[in-house]
Amino acid sequence: MPSTSLTGETTECGWHITEKISQKSSTGGNFCTQYIVINEDGRKAFLKAMDLKSVMQKDLQDIQGLIGEYLFERNILYLCKEENMTKIVTPLSSGEITSKKYSPPLNRVFFIVFELADSDFRTRYIEREGTNWIDFFRSVKHVCIAAEQLHRAGIAHQDIKPSNVLNFYEDNTTKVADLGRVIDENGMSPFNNFEYAGDMTYAPIEIRHRHVVDEFSFRILSDMHSIGSLIYHKIMGVGISVATINESTYISPDVLSSDYTSSVEIHASGFAKLLRRFKMQSEECLGFDIAQELENIVSEMCHPDINLRCSNSRKFIPPKVLARRYAGKLNTVIRLCKVQGVS
Numbered sequence: 001m002p003s004t005s006l007t008g009e010t011t012e013c014g015w016h017i018t019e020k021i022s023q024k025s026s027t028g029g030n031f032c033t034q035y036i037v038i039n040e041d042g043r044k045a046f047l048k049a050m051d052l053k054s055v056m057q058k059d060l061q062d063i064q065g066l067i068g069e070y071l072f073e074r075n076i077l078y079l080c081k082e083e084n085m086t087k088i089v090t091p092l093s094s095g096e097i098t099s100k101k102y103s104p105p106l107n108r109v110f111f112i113v114f115e116l117a118d119s120d121f122r123t124r125y126i127e128r129e130g131t132n133w134i135d136f137f138r139s140v141k142h143v144c145i146a147a148e149q150l151h152r153a154g155i156a157h158q159d160i161k162p163s164n165v166l167n168f169y170e171d172n173t174t175k176v177a178d179l180g181r182v183i184d185e186n187g188m189s190p191f192n193n194f195e196y197a198g199d200m201t202y203a204p205i206e207i208r209h210r211h212v213v214d215e216f217s218f219r220i221l222s223d224m225h226s227i228g229s230l231i232y233h234k235i236m237g238v239g240i241s242v243a244t245i246n247e248s249t250y251i252s253p254d255v256l257s258s259d260y261t262s263s264v265e266i267h268a269s270g271f272a273k274l275l276r277r278f279k280m281q282s283e284e285c286l287g288f289d290i291a292q293e294l295e296n297i298v299s300e301m302c303h304p305d306i307n308l309r310c311s312n313s314r315k316f317i318p319p320k321v322l323a324r325r326y327a328g329k330l331n332t333v334i335r336l337c338k339v340q341g342v343s
């Protein structure tokens with residue numbers, strides 16, 4: 001494919017493509033190939049490339065659709081940059097490159113260059129033992145800040161998962177990447193009519209029942225769910241969606257074939273069991289006080305009942321600033337880690 005054979009080429013904006021990142025380490029994102037690139041000053045960066053080969057045999061609408069998705073992701077990324085969203089990965093350049101190995105129109109490859117991260121959340125935390133817990137909770141806090149930055153601008157990410165969260169060691173910062181599936185309040189996104197455009201493995205339970213509410217706050221709650229799942233995933237070794245479905249189908253094997261409203265109680269009781277185990281495991285790793293905080297955070301963020309998720313019986317919190325509340329709670333966790341000597 002044209003986008004997979006770019007090593008050795010140089011973009012018009014001066015990025016020399018030096019190395020393809022093995023597909024195995026990627027998450028099998030749809031049509032993209034990833035490369036390391038370097039410019040004249042010796043700065044390294046990350047390039048994501050996409051070509052039209054997969055839709056060439058299809059009709060014009062599919063070709064147009066794919067280009068539309070690329071342009072939308074690029075525009076959203078630049079919007080985030082303009083709005084100074086510090087916890088969203090920054091694009092450095094974008095454009096089109098012509099592959100010499102193919103003839104027109106297949107030789108057209110579209111790319112975006114990003115600042116280069118040192119690792120993603122999956123390789124740094126999920127697949128690795130011996131975590132530095134303070135770094136871990138700081139990373140999740142940064143994801144909350146990223147979500148707040150997006151939500152305030154009327155954007156919901158819809159695909160927050162371990163491989164889409166990037167770590168930058170020099171600045172001790174974590175940022176959210178892969179804005180290819182976002183939906184936006186203004187209705188510009190090609191995915192606005194999708195029940196869920198992100199990875200279904202991480203989709204909250206209501207989405208698995210195809211229960212979709214046509215309100216932006218509903219999309220925000222699905223992002224909150226995915227962030228809570230990052231904590232659960234690290235401690236229990238599996239995402240909360242998969243765990244909830246396993247638990248609920250154990251209670252009632254056909255639960256996923258019923259509608260959401262009539263199944264939510266089953267999910268809630270499965271979820272309560274999961275939380276008890278989660279708290280025990282957290283206590284073993286981090287002690288009682290931290291485990292209690294974490295149980296509270298995950299139970300709010302990941303609750304299978306969307307009417308209870310992230311709700312606060314004492315005061316109404318506008319959905320667009322909900323993520324900040326959890327950034328605050330993670331600060332408490334970080335403080336507790338420091339006081340109790342957990343590192």
Ligand SMILES: Nc1ncnc2c1ncn2[C@@H]1O[C@H](COP(=O)(O)OP(=O)(O)O)[C@@H](O)[C@H]1O
Nearest residue numbers: 026029030032046114115116117120163177178
């Ligand atoms: N800026 C970056 N620096 C380093 N690695 C990155 C960067 N952006 C993405 N990656 C890696 O490449 C993988 C795929 O990138 P992503 O943007 O998620 O595209 P997709 O999932 O659509 O293929 C990520 O899971 C991550 O491991």
Ligand SMILES: [Mg+2]
Nearest residue numbers: 027029164178
């Ligand atoms: Mg991805």
